[in-house]
Amino acid sequence: MIPPLQNGSFFSKSIYYPLIQNLPGPACITDSNFQILATNKKFLEIFSSKHAISQYSTIKPLFQKNHPFSGIQEEFKKIIEGNKSHSIQIIHFQSETYHEKWYKILITSIPNPEKEIILLISGCDITDECNLKTEQTRINEILKIIQDITKSDHLYDHPEEQIQQVMSRIGLITNIQYCSYMEIDGLGPYTSIQERYFWSKKKGFLIGTDINNVNQDSALSSLLQILVSHTPIVLKKPKVSGQLKYLFDKRKSESALIIPLIQGIYLYGMFLLWDREIREWSQTEQTALMILAGVIETKLARRQVEDNLVRSEEKFQSLIDQIGDMYFMTDKSGILIRVSSSMAKNLGYPSSQSLEGTSFEELIHSPEYWPIFLSEIISGEKIKDYDIQLRTYDNRSIYSSISCRLIYDDDGLLQGIEGVIRDISRRKQYGDLLTDIEWKLEQAQKIARMGVWSYDIHLERFRVSPEIFALLGLSQEQNIVTIHDFTSRTIPQDLDKLLSFFPRAVDQGIEFDFEFRINLMEKKFRYLRIKGKPLIKKGIIHGSFGIIQDITERKDVENHLMKYATELEEKTMELDAMRTQLLDMNRDLDNRVRKRTVQIDQLLKQKDEFIQIIGHDLKTPLTPLVAILPYIRKKIDDPELCELLDNSIEDVATIRKLVTTILDLAQMNSLYMISDIQDIYISELVNQIISDNAYLIHQKSLHITNSILSEYSVKMSPVHIETIFGNLIGNAIKYSFIDGNVQISANNYQDSIEIIIKDEGIGIELEHITRIFEEFYRADNSRHERGSHGLGLAIVKRVIEMYHGTISIQSEGAGKGTTVHLLLKKHPDILLKKKPKFSESFSSNKMVKVDERAKTQGHDR
Known part of the structure; x- marks a missing residue:
């Protein structure tokens, strides 16, 4: 509703009242005290519900902090005081529907007979223009x-x-x-x-x-x-x-x-x-x-393509390094640009890199062969094979077979040569040996007089070459050879084979090939191989023809190989027996290693127990000193004695903190940790640590604020969380200036709690922040003088990461304070082994004593 005007007022007789009702934008008329005299409907729609503006009320709520009108409040004052007649301003605010709105506002004074200061506020929506x-x-x-x-x-x-x-x-x-x-x-x-x-x-x-x-x-x-x-x-x-x-x-x-x-x-x-x-x-x-x-x-x-190319190159290099053959690639001048590790190894070079950059010409044993080799490769377009000799790193020569081809780029320009080299030195040796054997066989054939024969089925006799007589041990004067000459000299074991093969094959006109033995002097015999084909003329079998060959030497070789194979089989059986013995030895060694591992594990457990006992024994006498010395200090007025006590208090605190830090570090390095996870209320813990540091806080006149809500909690071991906050809050107190401020706050997230510890102390230089969590690292001299051993933050970081949390430290530099951001999981997914009881060699009284010390010193820092 548009507010009505009071009867008899100036506005009931003026044109301004109907004027503001017809304005399309918000409009309002107020007096110098910002009391609303009249408004239109648009003005009330915008400001009535959100800013408690109603008819005959005041527009002062619009001047509140963070409201767009608060920025132009001075313009109202200038017009009221007569320094300005009007002002045009642009305001921006967000509507209840979260839409941003922009208005151009006119503020001007209205003349009236009573000469009172009357202000007209009118505006137009320019949101579309501003949005554009x-x-x-x-x-x-x-x-x-x-x-x-x-x-x-x-x-x-x-x-x-x-x-x-x-x-x-x-x-x-x-x-x-x-x-x-x-x-x-x-x-x-x-x-x-x-x-x-x-x-x-x-x-x-x-x-x-x-x-x-x-x-x-x-x-x-x-x-x-x-x-x-x-x-x-x-x-x-x-x-x-x-x-x-x-x-x-x-x-x-x-x-x-x-x-x-x-x-x-x-x-x-x-x-x-x-x-x-x-x-x-x-x-x-x-x-x-x-x-x-x-x-x-x-x-x-x-980026992905280039990464793939790099991986392809690496795979290719790995592949050529794994193959036994030697791979190489040269540029167009013959300089090696890529070689496999097998090539470097076969040529005796320390590594592939030491061979790269070498001219391929230098590797060829006869340098004068390089131009011929190169011209033959260039003259052909396909892969070619060559036999060459390569020079090794120690100037030896190896026989090689090389297969290579020319390589071109996408434009058809020659880039170089690539190929694969095989070491054929051993094959060359075998080839030479085979040639020698073949020559010897040829000589043996001549000496053995391998001969030819033909058999006439009608005459039942052989016609033979002169070598046949020597093979059968016949005199050449005999001139005629019959089947009886064969059978009479054949050993009885092979006689049936001879009579079965030869006559039947000749009568049937078929090929035959078999071996038999003939008797020699001194109980020796000779192996003969007879091979024949039928002699057929016009479909009629006339006999057979063929060769007879002395195969005694070959049989001797076969028998030798059979003997060698038998011996090899025996050796294999011996090796199997030795392998069985080795397996038994390995089992025995494995059992010994397992026993030794159990012993080492037991020693590690005893070491952890010893450190815990010694650490608690060291901390016990320090506890009364930490509590009593500050009390004595308050009772003494002698300045010189007070100074000595201050130094003693600081030294005792330093020693006690060092012992605690060493115990924490030992516990972090231990294979076993105490599994005592429970709900820890952070605010309560922070208050306890502030109370523990009350003497130093009072000494420095520090102002410490703990704004953490009491219901914020996390699941952790009390020892671990006290280690974290004891170090961080202790550092904030220790490195603060006199009369400084330390603020401790927290933010609650869905599954974690963020804790912020901010001080206004000596700060940290940027180059030290990256190393601040290293063990035994201390940032600068100003921190050395305060008893820091460089272990506190290292232990804090390791404990936090153990609970899957994070920590970061920020500082703008020396003298500008330090801010620590700590993010802890409310329910960390962590599995901790429960530390076993102390060794039975310690008495139960000693165990009770240690447990009591742990309870009484649980909050010592």
Whole structure:
């Protein structure tokens, strides 16, 4: 409702009241005290519910902090004081529907008969004009990102870092709530999606949410199929289902723009821009983001191709290193540019690299052969084989067979020679030996007088060459050889074979080939091989013809080989027996190693127990000193004695902390750790540690604030969590300046607690931050003087990582303070072995004593 005017007022008779009712934008008339005299309906629609503006109320709520009107409050004062007659301002605010609005506001004074100061506030909606300018600005910024990526190789060299930077820049440019990059598991069908990067406008990069069982979510599967067509998609919460709806609810978003990353025909990733309102993205913005995704995909594809090439080169090099033959490649001048490790080994070079860069001409044994070898390769287009001699590193020569070819580039230009070399030195030796044997066989054949024969079936006699007489031991004067000459000299064991083969084969006209033995003097015999073919003329069998060969030497060789094979089989059986003995020996050694391992494990356990006992024995006498010396210090007024006590208190604390630190480090290095996981309330623990450090806090007049809520808790071992917070809070106190501030706060997340410890002390230089967690590392001299041994933060980091947490330290430099961010899991998935009891060699009284010390000193630092 439009507020009515009071009767008799100036406005009931003026033109201003009907004027503001007809204005299209918000309008209001107030006095100098900002009391509303009249408003129109638009003004009430915008400000009545959200800012408690009603008829005849005041507009002062609009001047509250963070309200757009608060920035132009001074303009109101200037007009009221008469320094300005009017002012035109542009304000920007967010409506209750999360839509951004822009208004151009006119503030002017109105003349009136009472000469009172009356202000007219009127405005017009310029949201569309501003949005157009904002959209063009966003597009220009996106194009700037594309130019930066195109001109730089940073995405190629550091893809993960660059993608994070692109996500944060896009998020800030487009003013969205969240931005994420999701990587799809493969080429399809899709099974899972990993959200590798998740950026928040308020909190920066967070842990993303992975999506599994994609194939079972029909809506998500359909969405991925659409994205393959290079089409960006704007999703709205009311129209989504399944796992996507879960993400919308979790992130309290109303819409999301999805930009696909396509490689070929496969979808392997996508950018998602989440907004808390139903946002309409212009086609130009979507096109610019698609171009950006295409540039990123091109850069990543190039990186992937080059990585594949490198891996291919490595596989190829590994392959040629594994083959027994020698592989080589030269450039067009004959310089070796790639060789296999087998080539370097066979030629006696220390490594493949030592052989690369050598001219192939230097490896050929006869240098004058190089031009001939080269000309023969160039004259042919196919792979050729050559036998050459190669020179080794120690100037020996090896016989080699080389198969090589010319290699050209894509333009047909000669690039060099590649080939494979085989060491044929042994084959050459065998070849020479075979040639020698063949020569000897030829001589043996001449000496043995291998002869030919023919048999006439009608005359039943042989016609033979002179060598046959010598083979059968007949006199050449006999001139005629009959079957009886064969049978009379054949040994009885082979006589049946001779009579079975020869007559039957001759009568039937078939080929034959068999061996038999004839008797010699002194109980010796000769092996003969007779081979024959039928002699047929006009279909009538007339006899047979063939050769007779002395095969005694061959039989001797065969018998020798059989004897050698028998001996080899016996040796094999002996080797099998030796292998059995070796297996028995190995079993015995294995049993010994197992026993020794058990002994070593027992020694390690005893070592851990010894360290724990000695450490607690050392800490026990220090505990009363830590408690009593500060008390004595308060009772003494002598300055000199006070100074001595201060030094003693600091030295005792340093010694006690060193003993504790050594015990913690020993426990971290131990194979066994105490399994006493329980709920620890962080705020209560922090208060206890602050109380333990009360003397030093009082001495430095520090102001310590613990704003952690009492219900925040994590599951950890009390010893471990006290080690973490004792070191971190102790450092903040120790390295703070006098009258400084230390703030301890926490943030609660779904599955973890973030603790922030911030001091205003001496700070850390940037070059020391990367090494601050190393054991025995101390940053600078200022820290050396405060009893630091460089172990505290190393132990803290190891304990935190053991519970799957993270820690980071930030400092802007010396004198600018230090901030520690600690992220602990509420329910860490950790399996700890329970440390076994002390050795039975210790008495039960000693064990009770150690347990009591552990209870009384559980909070000692």
